[in-house]
Amino acid sequence: MSGPKVVRIVTREEILAICEAHLQRLATAFERWQTQAGRIGELSEADRAAAVARHARLCALLQQDQLRELQKAVPIEIDFLERDLEEREERAIIRATQKRQQQRRVHENAATLLKALQAKPGLATRELQQEISELAQGASREDADALLAKGFALLATAPGQETLGAGQHALAQQLKSDAPAPSLADWINSQxxxxxxxxxxxxxxxxxxxxxxxxxxxxxxxxxxxxxxxxxxxxxxxxxxxxxxxxxxxxxxxxxxxxxxxxxxxxxxxxxxxxxxxxxxxxxxxxxxxxxxxxxxxxxxxxxxxxxxxxxxxxxxxQAAIARRQAVLQGLASLGYETREGMETAWAQAGRVVLRKTATPGFGVEVGGKADTGRLQVRAVAMSHDRDKTRDRDIETIWCGEFQRLQALLKSQGDELIIEQALEVGQVELKVVATGEQEAIEAARTTQRTLG
Incomplete structure (x- = not known):
């Protein structure tokens, strides 16, 4: 199919911009992961080193020109960092919750112990009772376990009416026996x-x-x-x-x-x-x-x-539109079509541009469409109604071969020119670009050069 075509172009510059954006997002995600995990105490040096190594390997893909692999691998790594940070935060939250629960048990047992000690005047010193009272009121002390153990031990040796619950009594009996005393922290957590x-x-x-x-x-x-x-x-x-x-x-x-x-x-x-x-x-x-x-x-x-x-x-x-226009115009120039200064801007302003070729006088190629969408229309055109129309089919056939060469050229540079719709040679009459239209296009170019 060598008639008018609707094509889509993806340039190497566009793909590079996508890859650079991926790496920018990765850098932000990595910094967030490292900072937050370190702040909550959930980051070992081994974990950090492993993440740094993965980050470096992904960044190297850009230098190695493995652009497709980079576009697949980077989002996976970002997703991993986000999920991994959630898991680390969850572990830290569980630890903090357990610590609050342990403190709550300490306070409740301190209140029970204080009540029992107050029921037996003279059993504990005023200083010990004051310290246990502070624990019962919510104070946090590093020696809380030792204070409770000391108070329970005193009760275990005191005769008289039972003032402890079954759990506290069991602890007191263990403290009283010759067997190794249990960890008070473990005992508190078990209650x-x-x-x-x-x-x-x-x-x-x-x-x-x-x-x-x-x-x-x-x-x-x-x-x-x-x-x-x-x-x-x-x-x-x-x-x-x-x-x-x-x-x-x-x-x-x-x-x-x-x-x-x-x-x-x-x-x-x-x-x-x-x-x-x-x-x-x-x-x-x-x-x-x-x-x-x-x-x-x-x-x-x-x-x-x-x-x-x-x-x-x-x-x-x-940026993509600029790169697409440049890629197409440079590609056509390499095929012998005439390009002039300001033609890229004229295309952007007028929505299309016509290129002539010395080898085929009276004919040319029209490229149109908004380059920012990536979709373009390309077709062979005539410069005058007064022409030998028997040549039209030959011109379209020539353009067919040139279009294939253009595709191959762009592909060799890392660009892609994909046909989305095409008509057969001769299916529609060759479009004529009137002299007035050409003059308007040329005027746009001249105006742009003057303003520049």
Whole structure:
């Protein structure tokens, strides 16, 4: 099929721009993974070294001209880094939650121990009772285990009425015997909380731990204070209402932050691509992005995301259009068609351009269409109605061979010229480019040169 054609062109420059954007996103994802995993204590040197090595191998694909492999491998690595960071954060949150649960058990057992010691005046020193009282009120101490062990040991040696629960009594008996004393921390962790409160408190501790880890202590502080108020409430109905309300509010807060952080990360990824363009037209947008935080309003983040996407799309389309026009014109020039200064701009302004060839006077090739979409129309044309029309079929046949040579030439340079639609030779009459049209095209070229 050698008649008029609709073709799609993908240039090497366009593919390189896509690969560079992939690598820019990878660099941002890697930096986020390394910083966050290190901050929460979930990054070993071996893990970091392995990620650095993978990153280097992927970057090397660009230098090795393995562009297709790069386009496949980089998104996979980015997805891996995101999922891996989620898993590391989850482990850190679980540890923090367990620590809060352990502290809760320490406080509850301190309260039980204090009550038992107060029931036996003189058994413990005033200083020990004061320290245990502080534990019961929520204080955190590094020697909490030792203080509780000391208090339970005193009770184990004291005669009189049973004041401990079954669990505390079992611990006291073990401390009293000659057998090795159990780890108090292990024993505390093994003791069940009130089943009616356990699940609810576990959820609260989980949410608070997550907020503290991901957002910081200040973000969780209002909820910590509400929890203290709920636990200090002696009226059961009010106590339960306070806990239920806290669970709901914490769940909403953590969900909202996760959404905000996802939007914020996406915005940072896009902004890094925009910044790489080094275009002053984007300065205001980048300043707005720089002023954002991870807990920014979702609507504001979404608006900036769309602006960044539009800026990237516009820039890439413009650059791709230039590369496509240059590739086609240079390819036709190598086949003997005449190209002049300003022809590329004339094409952009008029939507098409006609190239003549000395070897076939009176005929030429018209290339049209918007290069920013990648789809072009190419066809052989005549320069005058007053011509030998018996040559039209020969001209189209010649153009057929030249088009195949153009395809091969572009392919050798890393570009692709793909036929999407084509008509048979002679199926439609050869288009005539009137003299007036040619003069208008030439005038556009001249105007551009003058302005330049």
């Amino acid at each position: 069940p909380l009130d089943s009616s409160r356990d699940v609810r408190l576990l959820r609260i501790d989980r949410h608070i731990a997550e907020l503290q880890l991901l957002q910081g202590v200040q973000a969780a502080e209002p909820f910590v204070l509400r929890l203290e108020k709920a636990e200090a409430e002696s009226r059961p109905q009010t106590h339960n209402l306070l806990l239920d309300s806290l669970v709901l509010d914490l769940a909403h807060a953590t969900r909202l932050y996760q959404q905000q952080r996802a939007h914020f990360n996406q915005l940072q990824d896009l902004a890094s691509e925009v910044a790489a363009f080094q275009d002053t037209a984007h300065q205001s947008l980048l300043e707005q992005v720089a002023g954002c935080e991870a807990n920014q309003d979702l609507q504001q983040l979404s608006g900036l995301i769309e602006q960044c996407k539009a800026a990237i799309s516009t820039h890439l389309q413009a």
